[in-house]
Amino acid sequence: MPQQLEYDEQGSTFYYFLISFYGLFLLPATYFLWPSRKKAAGETGLVCQCDPCRHKRVRLEEEQPRETLWIITRVAVIAVLWLLLAFMLYKVLTAEVSYEEYDPFSILELNSDATMGEIRKQYRRLSKVYHPDKQGGDQDMFMKIAKAYEALTDEVSRENWIKYGNPDGPQAATFGIALPSWVVEKQNSIWVLGLYMLVFIIILPIAVGTWWYRSIKYTTANLLIQTSQVFFHYLSKPRQLTIKRLLMVMAAAFEFNPQYSKLLPPRPSDDEELTELIHSRDLPHLTVKVKEPVLREPWAVKTSILIHAHLGKVGLPPATLRPDQKTVLKVCPRLINEMINILNQVWIYARYRPSPQVSTPPSQDVYESVMRMSQMVVQQTWDRESVVLQLPHIQTDMLRHFRTRRRNITTVEEFVAMKNADRRSLVRAISDEDYLDVMAVCSSFPHVTISTETQVMDDDDRHKVTAGSMVTVTVTLERVGLLEKYKVDQESLLGSGTVSLEEEDDPVINHNNTVVENVGAGEKGKSQRPSWEKNKKKKKGKGGGGKVVRRRVGKKGREGKEKEETEHEEPEEPMEEKSGSVSEEEGGERESEGEVEGGGKGEDEEEEEWQSLQETMKIQQQKKKELGVNKESHPVHAPFFPEVKQEGWWLYIADKRRKEIVVLPQRVQGLKSELTQDLQFQAPEKPCVLRYTVILTSDSYLNLQFSTELKIDVSQRVEVKGRSQWAELEQEEEEEEAFEETESEGDFSDLSDSDS
Numbered sequence: 001m002p003q004q005l006e007y008d009e010q011g012s013t014f015y016y017f018l019i020s021f022y023g024l025f026l027l028p029a030t031y032f033l034w035p036s037r038k039k040a041a042g043e044t045g046l047v048c049q050c051d052p053c054r055h056k057r058v059r060l061e062e063e064q065p066r067e068t069l070w071i072i073t074r075v076a077v078i079a080v081l082w083l084l085l086a087f088m089l090y091k092v093l094t095a096e097v098s099y100e101e102y103d104p105f106s107i108l109e110l111n112s113d114a115t116m117g118e119i120r121k122q123y124r125r126l127s128k129v130y131h132p133d134k135q136g137g138d139q140d141m142f143m144k145i146a147k148a149y150e151a152l153t154d155e156v157s158r159e160n161w162i163k164y165g166n167p168d169g170p171q172a173a174t175f176g177i178a179l180p181s182w183v184v185e186k187q188n189s190i191w192v193l194g195l196y197m198l199v200f201i202i203i204l205p206i207a208v209g210t211w212w213y214r215s216i217k218y219t220t221a222n223l224l225i226q227t228s229q230v231f232f233h234y235l236s237k238p239r240q241l242t243i244k245r246l247l248m249v250m251a252a253a254f255e256f257n258p259q260y261s262k263l264l265p266p267r268p269s270d271d272e273e274l275t276e277l278i279h280s281r282d283l284p285h286l287t288v289k290v291k292e293p294v295l296r297e298p299w300a301v302k303t304s305i306l307i308h309a310h311l312g313k314v315g316l317p318p319a320t321l322r323p324d325q326k327t328v329l330k331v332c333p334r335l336i337n338e339m340i341n342i343l344n345q346v347w348i349y350a351r352y353r354p355s356p357q358v359s360t361p362p363s364q365d366v367y368e369s370v371m372r373m374s375q376m377v378v379q380q381t382w383d384r385e386s387v388v389l390q391l392p393h394i395q396t397d398m399l400r401h402f403r404t405r406r407r408n409i410t411t412v413e414e415f416v417a418m419k420n421a422d423r424r425s426l427v428r429a430i431s432d433e434d435y436l437d438v439m440a441v442c443s444s445f446p447h448v449t450i451s452t453e454t455q456v457m458d459d460d461d462r463h464k465v466t467a468g469s470m471v472t473v474t475v476t477l478e479r480v481g482l483l484e485k486y487k488v489d490q491e492s493l494l495g496s497g498t499v500s501l502e503e504e505d506d507p508v509i510n511h512n513n514t515v516v517e518n519v520g521a522g523e524k525g526k527s528q529r530p531s532w533e534k535n536k537k538k539k540k541g542k543g544g545g546g547k548v549v550r551r552r553v554g555k556k557g558r559e560g561k562e563k564e565e566t567e568h569e570e571p572e573e574p575m576e577e578k579s580g581s582v583s584e585e586e587g588g589e590r591e592s593e594g595e596v597e598g599g600g601k602g603e604d605e606e607e608e609e610w611q612s613l614q615e616t617m618k619i620q621q622q623k624k625k626e627l628g629v630n631k632e633s634h635p636v637h638a639p640f641f642p643e644v645k646q647e648g649w650w651l652y653i654a655d656k657r658r659k660e661i662v663v664l665p666q667r668v669q670g671l672k673s674e675l676t677q678d679l680q681f682q683a684p685e686k687p688c689v690l691r692y693t694v695i696l697t698s699d700s701y702l703n704l705q706f707s708t709e710l711k712i713d714v715s716q717r718v719e720v721k722g723r724s725q726w727a728e729l730e731q732e733e734e735e736e737e738a739f740e741e742t743e744s745e746g747d748f749s750d751l752s753d754s755d756s
Helices: 012-033 051-094 116-130 139-153 155-164 186-215 225-235 243-251 270-279 298-311 321-352 364-379 396-401 412-417 420-426 432-444 531-538 572-578 580-586 603-629 723-755
Strands: 004-008 174-180 446-455 470-481 547-552 562-567 648-655 660-669 674-682 688-698 705-715
Touching (some): 116 139, 139 155, 225 243, 225 321, 243 298, 243 321, 243 364, 270 298, 270 321, 298 321, 298 364, 321 364, 321 660, 364 648, 364 660, 364 688, 412 432, 446 705, 470 648, 470 688, 648 674, 660 688
Antiparallel strands (some): 446 470, 470 674, 547 562, 648 660, 688 705
């Protein structure tokens, strides 16, 4: 039975087809076009009112109308698209149903209870009216009347009508195409073919080609491939990479090359203005005369001058070089992240696939130099300057009061740890309003407590590290503001009383930025040295005596507290002689150990461990999802950075003694209050004691780094007890196979004897 294809005459089914595909486009388009809500910086607590911060807020507000117009445009486009969908839904709901059930009584204009005589009489009357030979007759209507009369009078036709709804019996299958009929009309074929060629032969290949051509030019970080190649070329060389050298390498990024990008176009005034800056004394760290081909390009030299002018706080022409400098500074964070990624690649190549070009992994100093470069760009300062200068209204001439014979305030945390009266007297040269600005920045200054938990995920005893196992270090980061940490009341910052600095003892601050309690009354007269000076003096001795070791408290003591314990250890030199070969291969301070005693576990304990492992994995997956989605943490006080900067961190494990990286730095974003992240590395193949350091480095605040010591006892690998049983099973299988072979040979020999 032939199939019949029908096109949509009224367009109702075509709307169903159109709505389906339009919805597939509209939902993701709405998700990507919908503007995201940005939280304003400084919503809670004090707000810095220094001149640079106010100028930055005004400038960002001036740029806000452009963003507002863009947001309104996107919302308007989304609204129009949804209105179009509503219109199509309205057309579908109001469309008339064209299908009608076949009813011969209605065709003959009779009631369903009409008798046979009435049917014949009505048929004769209508035949005279609609007969084709009559004037004004209708052939189609006459055929319908004849068919209806036959369906009511003929028994076979009547039975077909009752069963199949048609007097002629079952009909051919009819398939409809959800396209309007005008698509296949002859007079519209040229337009339809032209539209098809325009969309599928011209627009689609151009769009795909443009996307492909752009995608092969950029990395996943939206940087040019040539930039990554330049970074790999210079960062893989086994030479000392100072910060000056790294700044030159970053300035050679192809994002600033006019032939590859339009971010930094050349200006006619560049020659005169850049030459004046080169010959001035405002940029003492700038090096222009280099031999490398890429570093000496004019666009690379211009970028380097703009970066040095930013770090040296040198004013630039507002109409030419100043906009270019803002453009360069906006790209710098992505370039620095790419440099870290390239260093990770060099580390992997040198560690696992060494070659003459890449033979030495980057040291810890190189990594930290790149990270420090990010801090310098955000804070507009060189790394040699005091970190206290990051606070507003603090000038260089005021630093002499921070470092005297009685005190040594070198960090912002040491400044906040002082008593309120002492702190206010220390900066008595500034007004009360300026002092509130200083404390506003201190309130947003972070303090992070690091706690670690070491485990081996796949072993029965997860907390025992064996040789060659994959060690997972779960790092928990807890962030608080400095005013919250030291419980500084913001309302009492401007107290009435002022205490002389000569009457009070300053708190002693150790190298971990934690306050050490003042000594007893009997020892107040003695001169107190900072704890780091005491540690340095003790390290001069080669043996004997106690060694001060600082550790983090366990899980219950994660409030940022530390405790000091005195452990009597053996001298370091004999220890190195014991495990010298192991430490040279694996790195770190290690001690050889004896064999590990095995112990069995019950089924209940194993079941509990399995359930805890599953819960841990679920939590880790959820943390990774949250870490990848949420990148907002806390706004950084960076008045000279052109954009609003969010806090970011690098988390890694290093061997400080050998200046080696053990676990590659991982980017940490979204640290608002608490965050957990896993770091993994493989334990050495021999039993030893690993002494590493977990380090968290800021990408925004100068020389801000938190660390905690990590000690791991690596035990001897335990042999699996079931191996002997497997060997016995294999031996039994071999014996059975040999027995079957001998039996089969005996059967064949019996058959040969019977045949003979």
